[in-house]
Amino acid sequence: MEDHKYSTGQLYALVALRLFVGWHFLYEGIIKLYSPSWTAKGYLLSASILKPFFGWLASGSMSSVVDVLNIGALVVVGVSFLIGYKTKWASAIGMGLLLLYYLAHPAFPGLPQGPSEGSYWIVNKNLIELAAIWVIMVFPTAWAFGVENLLAKNKTEVTN
Amino acid sequence: MSNDKSNFGKWSRRDMLRGLAGIPVLGTVWFAGARTTVNAKKERQQLLETLNINASPPPPTGPMAGDPIRLGIIGFGIRGEQLCRALGFATTKWLKDMKEAAEKNPNDSRLKDFLAQENLNIKISAVCDIFDFNAQRVIDSFSTNDHKVKRFLTYKELIHSKEVDAIVIATPDHWHAPIAMEAINAGVHVYVEKPMTHNVSETYALRDTVLSNPKVVLQLGHQHRQTQSFLTAQDIIAKKVLGHVSLITTNTNRNDDNGAWQYEIHPDASPSTIDWNQFIGNAPMVEFNKEHFFRWRKWWAYGSGLSGDLLSHDYDRLNCVLKMGIPDSVVTSGGIYTHRDGRNVPDVLQVNMDYNDFTTGTSQEEGKEKGMTFVYSATLGNQFERPTYLMGHDGTMELGNAVTVYADARSTKYADLIKEKRIDPSDPIYVYDPSVNGTDAVTSATAKYFANKGLLWTYRDGKRVDPTFLHMREWLSCIRNGGTPSCSIKEGFEEAISSHMAGLSYKIGRRIEWDRATEKIIAKPGEDLDAILTENKERVVV
Ligand SMILES: NC(=O)c1ccc[n+]([C@@H]2O[C@H](COP(=O)([O-])OP(=O)(O)OC[C@H]3O[C@@H](n4cnc5c(N)ncnc54)[C@H](O)[C@@H]3O)[C@@H](O)[C@H]2O)c1
Numbered sequence: 110m111e112d113h114k115y116s117t118g119q120l121y122a123l124v125a126l127r128l129f130v131g132w133h134f135l136y137e138g139i140i141k142l143y144s145p146s147w148t149a150k151g152y153l154l155s156a157s158i159l160k161p162f163f164g165w166l167a168s169g170s171m172s173s174v175v176d177v178l179n180i181g182a183l184v185v186v187g188v189s190f191l192i193g194y195k196t197k198w199a200s201a202i203g204m205g206l207l208l209l210y211y212l213a214h215p216a217f218p219g220l221p222q223g224p225s226e227g228s229y230w231i232v233n234k235n236l237i238e239l240a241a242i243w244v245i246m247v248f249p250t251a252w253a254f255g256v257e258n259l260l261a262k263n264k265t266e267v268t269n
Numbered sequence: 270m271s272n273d274k275s276n277f278g279k280w281s282r283r284d285m286l287r288g289l290a291g292i293p294v295l296g297t298v299w300f301a302g303a304r305t306t307v308n309a310k311k312e313r314q315q316l317l318e319t320l321n322i323n324a325s326p327p328p329p330t331g332p333m334a335g336d337p338i339r340l341g342i343i344g345f346g347i348r349g350e351q352l353c354r355a356l357g358f359a360t361t362k363w364l365k366d367m368k369e370a371a372e373k374n375p376n377d378s379r380l381k382d383f384l385a386q387e388n389l390n391i392k393i394s395a396v397c398d399i400f401d402f403n404a405q406r407v408i409d410s411f412s413t414n415d416h417k418v419k420r421f422l423t424y425k426e427l428i429h430s431k432e433v434d435a436i437v438i439a440t441p442d443h444w445h446a447p448i449a450m451e452a453i454n455a456g457v458h459v460y461v462e463k464p465m466t467h468n469v470s471e472t473y474a475l476r477d478t479v480l481s482n483p484k485v486v487l488q489l490g491h492q493h494r495q496t497q498s499f500l501t502a503q504d505i506i507a508k509k510v511l512g513h514v515s516l517i518t519t520n521t522n523r524n525d526d527n528g529a530w531q532y533e534i535h536p537d538a539s540p541s542t543i544d545w546n547q548f549i550g551n552a553p554m555v556e557f558n559k560e561h562f563f564r565w566r567k568w569w570a571y572g573s574g575l576s577g578d579l580l581s582h583d584y585d586r587l588n589c590v591l592k593m594g595i596p597d598s599v600v601t602s603g604g605i606y607t608h609r610d611g612r613n614v615p616d617v618l619q620v621n622m623d624y625n626d627f628t629t630g631t632s633q634e635e636g637k638e639k640g641m642t643f644v645y646s647a648t649l650g651n652q653f654e655r656p657t658y659l660m661g662h663d664g665t666m667e668l669g670n671a672v673t674v675y676a677d678a679r680s681t682k683y684a685d686l687i688k689e690k691r692i693d694p695s696d697p698i699y700v701y702d703p704s705v706n707g708t709d710a711v712t713s714a715t716a717k718y719f720a721n722k723g724l725l726w727t728y729r730d731g732k733r734v735d736p737t738f739l740h741m742r743e744w745l746s747c748i749r750n751g752g753t754p755s756c757s758i759k760e761g762f763e764e765a766i767s768s769h770m771a772g773l774s775y776k777i778g779r780r781i782e783w784d785r786a787t788e789k790i791i792a793k794p795g796e797d798l799d800a801i802l803t804e805n806k807e808r809v810v811v
Pocket residue numbers: 343344345346347348349397398399400403424439440441442444462463464490491492547548550562563578724
């Protein structure tokens with residue numbers, strides 16, 4: 110079992126962060142999963158930088174693969190964070206996904222911002238959520254709250 | 270903690286809580302997301318079933334089999350070139366330019382789309398253009414080793430040459446009817462550009478000519494009739510989704526010289542390369558004038574400004590959806606405000622066409638289902654996009670290359686659904702958007718304007734196609750397989766009379782009325798409507 114010395118307050122805060130991000134990912138994934146006509150094509154085609162790359166992702170044969178991967182990644186990260194299992198791996202996936210979202214429509218001055226409810230300059234919510242996952246990655250909590258807690262116990266009990 | 274042991278042996282209840290508490294959260298979020306989407310989908314499904322809108326399939330057009338149809342092109346300027354491309358004939362210069370454009374920008378599919386177009390099994394065998402440069406372009410580009418395009422110096426020689434089965438007329442407006450009538454009387458099929466005629470009396474004469482030559486196929490160049498969104502809109506009206514439509518607003522918004530018909534003057538133009546007398550035709554003779562020749566839309570003598578050039582399109586767009594026909598009366602106002610460059614046609618124009626008895630059906634009690642005004646509002650001094658709206662008691666339709674329908678908050682038909690919050694009047698209840706699965710790389714403002722009027726392209730089975738191609742194909746199919754094209758003499762007569770009423774009201778400055786029984790525009794004693802309409806002056810005092 111990893112040795113993490115968080116105060117109770119720190120642990121609660123970190124678990125809350127993990128659950129909230131997981132909640133958000135899962136909900137986004139589920140909404141898309143149950144909307145068969147949903148596709149990331151428009152988002153990708155309207156990319157403001159790296160157009161050839163995002164255009165390739167949106168192209169005929171790639172587009173449906175990208176949609177499945179996107180939904181899959183959202184659900185996997187959501188489930189992982191909520192139940193507390195393999196959160197490090199899930200963090201890596203989640204950060205990768207958010208980085209792609211960010212790069213397609215970065216909040217750079219001078220680029221079109223598209224419909225969004227706030228005002229952003231360089232840093233936007235995708236980037237903030239990315240940083241939040243970074244925190245989740247380097248301050249794991251699944252050992253204290255999550256399936257990993259049980260499995261770890263299981264292991265210790267068995268090996269002991 | 271040992272007193273906290275549960276039945277699960279080594280795991281305490283607390284362990285269980287800390288280990289598994291996430292799972293019910295997961296279940297809840299999953300369920301919430303699934304329920305929201307599934308319910309929303311079910312609601313939409315039910316709504317769509319209630320509305321029952323089916324984009325009616327395009328009118329079937331038959332095979333292009335048999336001997337090639339021999340075509341003559343009369344007028345090969347801006348539009349003539351586009352029409353030939355729709356027929357499968359592009360100039361050498363265009364092909365070269367498009368190849369370069371595609372090399373520069375791989376997304377530029379104009380050449381690819383052109384090459385993928387179906388072969389219409391026709392032969393361009395003759396051309397008549399009174400500007401040497403334009404006639405030569407046809408000969409140079411469309412002649413092959415075993416077939417040379419023949420040039421005729423007058424349209425009459427071309428029509429009577431026995432070298433053509435059909436002609437395409439893309440001359441200035443004042444030549445449309447004279448050339449069309451000559452051809453129809455000679456048994457030659459006609460595709461004529463809009464507006465169908467340039468004055469009132471030739472509108473009747475052309476109609477008589479067509480009706481007495483039933484074997485000849487006439488198609489008027491309102492290609493948007495092939496646009497899928499207009500076919501969808503027809504179905505929306507037929508299903509009475511909007512209830513009683515009392516107002517239609519449609520607009521032209523342009524703000525550049527090209528949009529104001531300040532076209533390029535070709536360097537080769539001179540009295541020796543242009544047959545000036547033939548350009549003038551039935552217009553009053555003036556000295557050779559390059560501006561008149563290339564920018565003829567700016568003078569009533571040859572064109573008719575906004576009313577004939579652009580209102581005619583908008584009018585026909587709605588006439589194809591509503592079949593409202595000729596208005597009972599028309600009031601027009603406007604002026605020359607943005608382009609005081611010697612033109613005598615207005616550059617800001619407001620046309621109000623009133624239909625006293627027109628109805629699209631009603632959901633209300635009797636007595637509230639009649640009457641509609643069609644407003645055309647145009648400026649050449651601002652290009653802010655104002656969409657076309659059809660405003661009904663039960664709903665509003667925004668009509669362009671896409672169709673969006675909103676329920677009206679005070680609708681009778683949707684009152685219950687709105688009360689139950691199953692319809693939100695600020696969200697569309699129906700959207701047809703052909704471009705969601707493709708990218709419309711519309712660049713210039715003018716291109717966007719035309720695309721939204723359904724003039725540049727439409728979609729068939731998810732593929733982008735040129736409506737002009739479909740429109741000409743329909744014409745050729747009727748020639749080969751029989752049938753009447755979607756924009757023939759009835760539609761053309763209505764388009765021409767309505768446009769002329771708008772022009773007359775502007776010129777005379779009073780309400781112009783239509784006598785439905787006698788099918789006549791009501792003139793005051795002593796008024797010569799044709800002379801007034803084509804007189805080369807901004808306004809006419811009578
Ligand atoms: N349906 C559409 O979307 C659409 C678009 C553009 C133009 N148009 C219509 O097409 C027509 C032509 O417009 P344009 O922009 O090509 O004009 P244009 O001035 O570019 O071309 C007219 C051509 O006709 C030739 N011409 C003139 N008088 C002639 C005669 N008596 N005999 C033979 N040739 C003659 C001229 O030399 C010129 O080449 C107009 O009526 C216009 O309303 C329709």
